[in-house]
Each structure stands twice: as C-alpha cells, then as structure tokens.
Amino acid sequence: MPRLAEQRHPGARVPDPGDRGRLLRVRADRRMSAEETTEDFDLVVIGGGPAGLTAARDVAAAGGRVMVVDENHAMGGKLRGQLHEDPADSSWWKGWELAEQAEKDAVDAGAQMMTDVVAWGLEPGWTVRLTYPAGRTGGPSQLTSRAVLVATGAVERPMPVAGWTLPGAMTIGAAQVLTNIHRVKPGHRVLVVGMDVLSLTIARAMQLAGVDVVGIVLPPTTVEGSSPRATLSRLAPMAKLAPARYMRLGGHFLGWPWVQALASRLVPRTLRMWGMPLQLRTSLVVIQGTDQVTGAALVNVTADGTPIPGSEREVAVDAVCLANGLIPLNELLATLDCSFLRSPDLGGTVPVHSDTLRTQLDGMYVAGNTIGIESAKIAEKQGALVALSIIDDLGLSSRRGGDAAGAALDLVGARRTMEFQFDANVQRGHDDVQRAWEKSGGRA
Ligand SMILES: Cc1cc2nc3c(=O)[nH]c(=O)nc-3n(C[C@H](O)[C@H](O)[C@H](O)COP(=O)(O)OP(=O)(O)OC[C@H]3O[C@@H](n4cnc5c(N)ncnc54)[C@H](O)[C@@H]3O)c2cc1C
Known part of the structure; x- marks a missing residue:
C-alpha cells in the first residue's frame, strides 16, 4: 500500500x-x-x-x-x-x-x-x-x-456482502486507522458503502490524504435501514458539519419525517459533498475481484430501496470501505x-x-x-x-x-x-x- x-x-x-x-x-x-x-x-x-x-x-x-x-x-x-x-x-x-x-x-x-x-x-x-x-x-x-x-x-457493526473477505475490502474504521494513524492510503480508487457521520468524515479524511473517493453509495438492499429514506434521516444529525450553507439548512429540515419522504424521491441522484459524489439512490450489489478487490457492482434503487431493473453497472476500484454503524x-x-x-x-x-x-x-x-x-x-x-x-x-x-x-x-x-x-x-x-x-x- x-x-x-x-x-x-x-x-x-x-x-x-x-x-x-x-x-x-x-x-x-x-x-x-x-x-x-x-x-x-x-x-x-x-x-x-x-x-x-x-x-x-x-x-x-x-x-x-x-x-x-x-x-x-x-x-x-x-x-x-x-x-x-x-x-x-x-x-x-x-x-x-x-x-x-x-x-x-x-x-x-x-x-x-x-x-x-x-x-x-x-x-x-x-x-x-x-x-x-x-x-x-x-x-x-x-x-x-x-x-x-x-x-x-x-x-463496528459488520456488513456481510458477497466479496467482503477479499483483500481491499475493509470496514470504514479500518480505513480510518490506516489513513489517520498509520498514514497509509487504503487504496488509490476507493468506494465507500454506507452513509452516516462516520463514513462521510472518514471519506473526507481519505480524500485529504490524496485518495480518489469515486463514490459514496448505499449498502446492499438486504441491509436493514439502507433505503434512501432511512439514510436521509441518519444524515440530519450531521447537518452542521456539511460544507455548504444550503446543505446545512437542508440537513436541518431532514429531521422531519415528511421532508425525508419528499427528499428521498426528489433529491438528485448524485450530490457532491467536498467534491465527492454522494449517490443517494444507488446501492452496492457485490464487491468484485478474484485475488483482491477490482471493482463493485451497483444498482439504482427507489426511495424505499427497491432495485430498479436494468440500472445495474460496474465501477473499477481497488478498495471498498463498509460502514454499517457502531x-x-x-x-x-x-x-x-x-x-x-x-x-x-x-x-x-x-x-x-x-x-x-x-x-x-x-x-x-x-x-x-x-x-x-x-x-x-x-x-x-x-x-x-x-x-x-x-x-x-x-x-x-x-x-x-x-x-x-x-x-x-x-x-x-x-x-x-x-x-x-x-x-x-x-x-x-x-x-x-x-x-x-x-x-x-x-x-x-
Ligand atoms: C471505528 C470507530 C471510529 C470512530 N470514529 C469517530 C470519529 O471519527 N469521530 C468521533 O467523534 N467519534 C468516533 N467514534 C466514536 C468513538 O467511539 C468516540 O468518539 C470516543 O472515542 C468514545 O470514547 P470511549 O472512551 O467511550 O471509547 P474508545 O475511544 O473506543 O476507547 C475504548 C478503549 O477500550 C479498549 N478496550 C475495549 N475492550 C477492552 C478490554 N476488554 N480490555 C482492554 N481494553 C479494552 C478499546 O480497544 C479502546 O482502546 C468512532 C468509533 C469507532 C468504533
């Protein structure tokens, strides 16, 4: 590394x-x-x-x-x-x-x-x-x-997903230790899976360390609480940390359930936070690779987290960081x-x-x-x-x-x-x- x-x-x-x-x-x-x-x-x-x-x-x-x-x-x-x-x-x-x-x-x-x-x-x-x-x-x-x-x-709460034992797949906490304590990049092109206070701040730390964070996506649809709506409710308590004023203001209102419901349908498919793509309606399907991580399969989902057929695609990465809460x-x-x-x-x-x-x-x-x-x-x-x-x-x-x-x-x-x-x-x-x-x- x-x-x-x-x-x-x-x-x-x-x-x-x-x-x-x-x-x-x-x-x-x-x-x-x-x-x-x-x-x-x-x-x-x-x-x-x-x-x-x-x-x-x-x-x-x-x-x-x-x-x-x-x-x-x-x-x-x-x-x-x-x-x-x-x-x-x-x-x-x-x-x-x-x-x-x-x-x-x-x-x-x-x-x-x-x-x-x-x-x-x-x-x-x-x-x-x-x-x-x-x-x-x-x-x-x-x-x-x-x-x-x-x-x-x-x-950390584990996030079992196909491919999670491959070298290059790690928890977000491991990525934090590598980046901030050992000063080692977890990878060159990294996908972060899971959106919460921890994953966003650690993605930011990796970015500052020169890692290309290619995306922050939702966990597989089988993981409890992974729908866009549930995710938006988790982002509300970190509104004050958001880099832009409109995000801080919007984040404040995300505490209200009806705003979450509306936002999960209307929010753009990709928002940028500190320049990193926050893909609020995209879920991980599997981590790909034979001897090590080489990519990830993704799919678009509806507001309640149902996969949209035909939207499957692949992204090339050498590390995947999984965040499923503490x-x-x-x-x-x-x-x-x-x-x-x-x-x-x-x-x-x-x-x-x-x-x-x-x-x-x-x-x-x-x-x-x-x-x-x-x-x-x-x-x-x-x-x-x-x-x-x-x-x-x-x-x-x-x-x-x-x-x-x-x-x-x-x-x-x-x-x-x-x-x-x-x-x-x-x-x-x-x-x-x-x-x-x-x-x-x-x-x-
Ligand atoms: C992976 C991870 C990343 C985090 N990142 C952040 C962050 O970026 N920002 C933030 O605000 N909060 C973060 N947190 C939350 C963090 O836990 C709190 O910020 C804070 O460190 C909690 O303090 P604490 O003293 O309760 O526990 P900790 O700081 O977790 O300290 C507990 C210590 O006890 C040790 N320990 C546990 N069991 C035993 C045992 N049986 N025998 C001996 N030693 C033991 C642990 O190894 C650890 O060193 C993170 C938590 C985790 C798990």
Missing part, C-alpha cells in the same frame, strides 16, 4: 522528539513492574479512550490509586484516529494530539497505565482478570480494586448480575445505569460509548461525570469541584449543542435508560 506523504495531509503533525521523549519517561515511571501478579487499586479503568482517561485523571487527582488497562499498544482509544474539520471556524480536531494530551494529564495526576493487555473477566469484589496478546509475558494476571469503570467504547461494547458486564436495555437510539444493548453513571452493582461504573454511541467530546464529559460519582462513593475529595448531579444536567445540555450526533434521538435513548433504572430500584 502506498505511504502517505506527511506534508500532503493537513492533519499531519510531525511530533517534536523532545515532547515524545518526556512523555515516554513519565509513562515508564508510572508503569507496573512486570513481576507484580496482583495489586490493589481504588479504581481500575478498563479502556483508555477519552472517557476512561478523563475519569482516571480526576480520580487520581483526588488521591485515588488508579490503573488504566487498554488492549492497544497506545492509550487514547478511537480518539487516536479522528480528524475532522469544524465548518464554523475551519479548525481541525486532531484526535491523536488530544489522545496524547489526555494520557499525559492522567499520568501527571498520578494514574498508572498498562497497554497491550485485555481484561477478560470481572468478579465481584472486584477482581479484574487480565490476559496478554501472544508473545507478551510477565504482566499481572489480575488486579483487585474497590471500584471498576468499564469504558470499553464501541465496535455498537456499544459492554460484553464484560454481561457476565454479571446487571440488567440491560435494548435501545436503537443508543446503537444497541446497554447496561442499565443511573444518570450519574453508577450501575446496579456496588463499585461498578460505566462511561463513554459503552452506554451509547456518541462523539469523543461527550465521552470525555461522561468521564468527568463518572469520576465525581466514584470520588464521592470512595470518600475521596475532588480537586476540580462540582457534583455528579449537576454534571449530569450539563451533559444533557452539551448534547443539544454538539456540532454532530451519531443519532438524532440519542437523548431519548438515555431517557429510556433512566426510566429503566428508576423502575429497577437502582443500585442493589
């Missing part, structure tokens, strides 16, 4: 070797020694994304003994791959810089970090069972802690005595929790995409909120001040003013969880 020229990427930052050296030294000092097999903490955080790192920073600053574990080789979670342009002032959201800073802030506050380690089990009390990727040995097999925060983030990742909690609620507004099934992010289990907390798909800014706010709950429950005293109930209200306000949402009804999903929490009687 072709390497990206660093200077052609507007989000690229050549790290200052001095900075990096300082950060690594701080990290090394704070790491657990390989000989330790178990150790007691006030808080173990599972997942070093924006939610986990923010909570770790605040609880450590309040005097808590904190350990963050993450399965990746670097902290930061999905934040590390993010690159967006703010249409209001053309500033850049460079996730990898923010991730590095979030880790440094947590370490400076006294939190310890372990990377390349997977938490595979939780036992009440609390014991966190650990395992290591092949080849690494010598780390602790478990950690014991008064409190545990599950901040494991989200995973699912909250919370399987660790499924082994415990904890209820779950299914909420399409939140992206899937989430553990029932209070608005201050306590679960039904004493000493067990949740934050970030684990409890619903939202942006990194919201995950960070949830991290700060859950830290206040943990500090209170553990009898520590917060240096930052504030109370969890007030922070929970601020979070609701922050959602309203976010520049984009993954789902327009995300607050409705959180309200449903609150009702389930109250009905369940709260913490056991």
